[in-house]
Amino acid sequence: MTVTRPPPYEWRVYPKSFPRNQWYVAGHAQDFGRTLLSRWILGDPICFYRRVDGTPVALTDRCVHRQMPLTLGKLTGDSVECGYHGIVYGPDGQATKVPSQNPVPPNCRVHRYPVRDRGGLLWIWLGDPDKADESMIPVHPWLDSPDWAIVRGTLHMNARAQLLNENLLDLTHVSFLHADSIGTNEVAETPATTEVRGDTVFVTRPMPSVLCPPLFEKVMGLSGMIDRESVAEYTAPGFHISHVLAKPAGAASDDPRACRHKAVHCVTPETETSAHYFWLIARDYHVDDEAVSQIWQEGTPGVLMQDVDAVEAIERVIAPYEPDYPFEINLRADNGALRARRIIERMIAAEQAG
Numbered sequence: 532m533t534v535t536r537p538p539p540y541e542w543r544v545y546p547k548s549f550p551r552n553q554w555y556v557a558g559h560a561q562d563f564g565r566t567l568l569s570r571w572i573l574g575d576p577i578c579f580y581r582r583v584d585g586t587p588v589a590l591t592d593r594c595v596h597r598q599m600p601l602t603l604g605k606l607t608g609d610s611v612e613c614g615y616h617g618i619v620y621g622p623d624g625q626a627t628k629v630p631s632q633n634p635v636p637p638n639c640r641v642h643r644y645p646v647r648d649r650g651g652l653l654w655i656w657l658g659d660p661d662k663a664d665e666s667m668i669p670v671h672p673w674l675d676s677p678d679w680a681i682v683r684g685t686l687h688m689n690a691r692a693q694l695l696n697e698n699l700l701d702l703t704h705v706s707f708l709h710a711d712s713i714g715t716n717e718v719a720e721t722p723a724t725t726e727v728r729g730d731t732v733f734v735t736r737p738m739p740s741v742l743c744p745p746l747f748e749k750v751m752g753l754s755g756m757i758d759r760e761s762v763a764e765y766t767a768p769g770f771h772i773s774h775v776l777a778k779p780a781g782a783a784s785d786d787p788r789a790c791r792h793k794a795v796h797c798v799t800p801e802t803e804t805s806a807h808y809f810w811l812i813a814r815d816y817h818v819d820d821e822a823v824s825q826i827w828q829e830g831t832p833g834v835l836m837q838d839v840d841a842v843e844a845i846e847r848v849i850a851p852y853e854p855d856y857p858f859e860i861n862l863r864a865d866n867g868a869l870r871a872r873r874i875i876e877r878m879i880a881a882e883q884a885g
Contacts, residue, residue, distance in 0.1 A: 544856060545691060545693045545694060545697075545849070545856070545872070546691075546693045546872065546875045546876060546879070547691050547693070547803040547804065548803065548879060549573060549692065549768050549769075549800050549875065549878075549879070550658070550768055550875070550878035550879050550881075550882050551573060551657040551658035551659075551882065552656070552657075552658035552659060552662050552882055553656070553657070553658070553667070553767075553768050553878065554647075554654045554655070554656055554663075554667055554668050555572060555573070555654065555655055555656075555657060555768070555769055555797075555799045555800075556652050556653070556654060556655075556769070556770065556797035556799050556807075556809050557570060557572060557577070557579065557589070557646065557653045557654065557655040557799070558570065558579075558652070558653055558685065558807070558809055559651060559652060559653070559683050559685065559809060560587075560648050560651050560652060560653050561651070562653070562685075563579050563580065563581055563587055563653055564580070564581050565580065565581060565583075565606060566580065566606070567579070567580050567601065567602040567604070567605075567606055567611065568580065568602065569592050569600060569602040570801075570807070571801045571802065572655065572657060572799055572800070572801065572807075573657050573800050573801075574800075574802055574803070575591065575657065576591065576592035576593055576600065577589050577590070577591065577592050577644065577655070578590045578591070578592035578600070578601040578602045578611065579646075579653075580606055580611070582609040582622055583608060583609055586622075587646045587647075587648060587653055588609075588622045588643070588646070589643065589644040589645075589646045589655055590611065590620065590622075590624050590641050590642065590643055590644070591624070591641040591642040591644075593641070594613040594615060594616075594618055594620075594641070595618075595626075595638075595639055595640065595641055596613070596615070596616055596618055596639070597615060597616070599613055599614065599615035599616075601613060601620065601641070603615075607619075609621065609622045610622065610627065616630070616631065617629075617630040617631075618630070618639065620640070620641055622643070623643055624640045624641045624642055624643035625639075625640045626639035626640055643660070644656060644657065644660070645660050645663040647665060647668065649668050649671075650671045650672075650674030650675055651674055651675075651681070651683070651811070652674075652797065652809070654668050658882075669766045669770050671772070671795070673793065673813055673815075674795075674811070674813060678815060678818065679793075679813045679814060679815055679818065680813070680814050680817075680818040680819075680823075680824055681811055681812065681813045681814075682811070682812050682824055682827045682828040682831065683809070683810065683811040683812075684809075684810055684828070684831065684832055685807065685808070685809050685810075686807075686808040686809075686810065686832065686835060686836065686839055687801075687805070687806075687807060687808065688805065688806050688808055688839045688842060688843055689804065689805050689843050689846065690804060690805070690806065690839075690842040690843045690845065690846035691800070691803060691804050691805075691806070691846060692769060692798050692799070692800040692806040693872065693875065694842035694845055694846060695796075695798050695806065695808065695838065695839075695842050696765065696769065696771070696798055696868070696871055696875075697865075697868035697871065697872065698838050698841065698842055699763060699765065699771045699773070699796055699798075699838075700732060700734055700763050700765055700771075700867040700868040700871055701734075701864050701865055701867065701868050702723075702734070702736060702761060702763055702773075703864045721736050721737070721738050722736075722863075723735060723736040723864065723866075723867070724736075725866040725867045725870060727870050727874075730766060730767045730874050730878070731764065731765065731766045731767070732763075732764070732765045732767075732867050732870050732871050732874070733762060733763070733764050733765075733867075734762070734763040734765075734866075734867035735760070735761075735762045735763075736760070736761050736762075736763075737758075737759075737760045738758070738759040738760065738761070739758045739759075739780070740756050740757075740758060740780040740781070741756065741757060741758075741759055742755075742756060742757075743755060743756070743757045743777070746826075746830065746834075747777055747790075749826055750814075750816075750817070750823050750826050750827060751777060751790040751816060751817075752817075753777060753778075753779065753788070753790065755779075755780075756779075756780040757777050757778060757779060757780055758776075758777070758778050758779070758780050758781070758782065759775075759776070759777050760774075760775070760776045760777075761773060761774065761775050761776075762774040763867065765867070765871050767871065767874040767875055767878060768875055768878065769797060769798040769799055769800070770795075770796075770797055770798075771795065771796035771797075771798065772793050772794070772795055772796075773793065773794040773795075773796070774791075774793055775791065775792050775793070775794065776789065776790070776791050777789070777790050777791075778790065790814070790815070790816040791814070791815045791816070792812060792813060792814035792815070792816070793811075793812075793813045793814075794810070794811075794812055794831075795810060795811040795812075795813065796808070796809075796810055797809040797810070804846060804850065808835065808839065810831065810835060812827045812831055814827070
């Protein structure tokens with residue numbers, strides 16, 4: 532029996548590589564201090580620490596001499612001493628001391644990555660340092676606002692980052708994957724509109740007069756029928772904001788009972804088939820209520836792990852087919868995800884052309 536494969540279809544290929552001349556979230560700002568921290572990003576091993584004055588530093592996490600991870604050495608002042616042969620590197624990556632010889636070879640240096648603190652997150656530029664444009668970091672002023680309460684955390688997944696990027700742009704899965712927390716049938720059944728502005732995709736889903744999901748009852752104090760709106764905002768290559776508005780059905784947007792929160796999802800590729808998942812929940816309701824913060828802090832990882840489990844299961848299915856993929860179809864709800872995929876492909880093509 533001859534099996535005829537369908538012709539290649541550009542939308543069906545999930546990118547595993549990502550553009551390097553872009554800003555990625557390296558982690559929560561609070562994760563980095565006066566202890567050497569190793570984290571792989573886009574296949575690069577990176578040594579993170581903060582200088583005495585708090586300035587963040589990111590260096591290639593391997594000594595140029597014999598590839599020993601610098602994070603296995605020690606931090607002295609603003610410099611890192613390799614734990615293998617004692618070579619000392621300054622925060623600019625240049626070696627300042629080689630115990631076995633003098634002078635220091637001028638090419639004895641490791642790469643320094645541009646890093647910036649913004650909104651409680653540490654951003655890193657993986658490409659050409661001369662092209663690191665701070666204006667490209669997504670704006671998120673409410674992360675620094677005292678009018679919003681924030682909880683945060685970190686997850687890891689053994690799947691390509693693009694699977695999670697697309698999961699977060701097609702919220703029809705919420706009705707089924709998260710039925711016990713934030714999902715109701717109306718999420719999947721309500722049509723969404725997609726808009727693209729530059730490298731950002733917006734998927735908007737208004738849901739008037741729908742049943743209040745279980746988690747909203749706990750944290751917002753709402754019940755019964757509510758007006759709910761979700762806007763999935765994705766800025767390539769890996770920054771998501773899920774804007775959520777909920778209020779009693781028929782109430783005005785400025786009703787004091789209206790509740791808004793923003794679920795921030797930072798998807799940073801670790802390798803081609805693994806990723807870091809840094810998340811935050813920022814809310815403008817019950818800001819001083821520690822019990823509500825505790826519910827979000829303890830409950831969010833469980834909800835997000837349902838997404839992680841799903842994309843890891845998909846990765847296990849598609850990986851054996853490479854370099855091909857099993858046949859799949861796209862639905863109307865995939866519009867935002869497919870546009871996001873095209874943006875990534877365009878960014879990569881532009882870098883290669885440059």
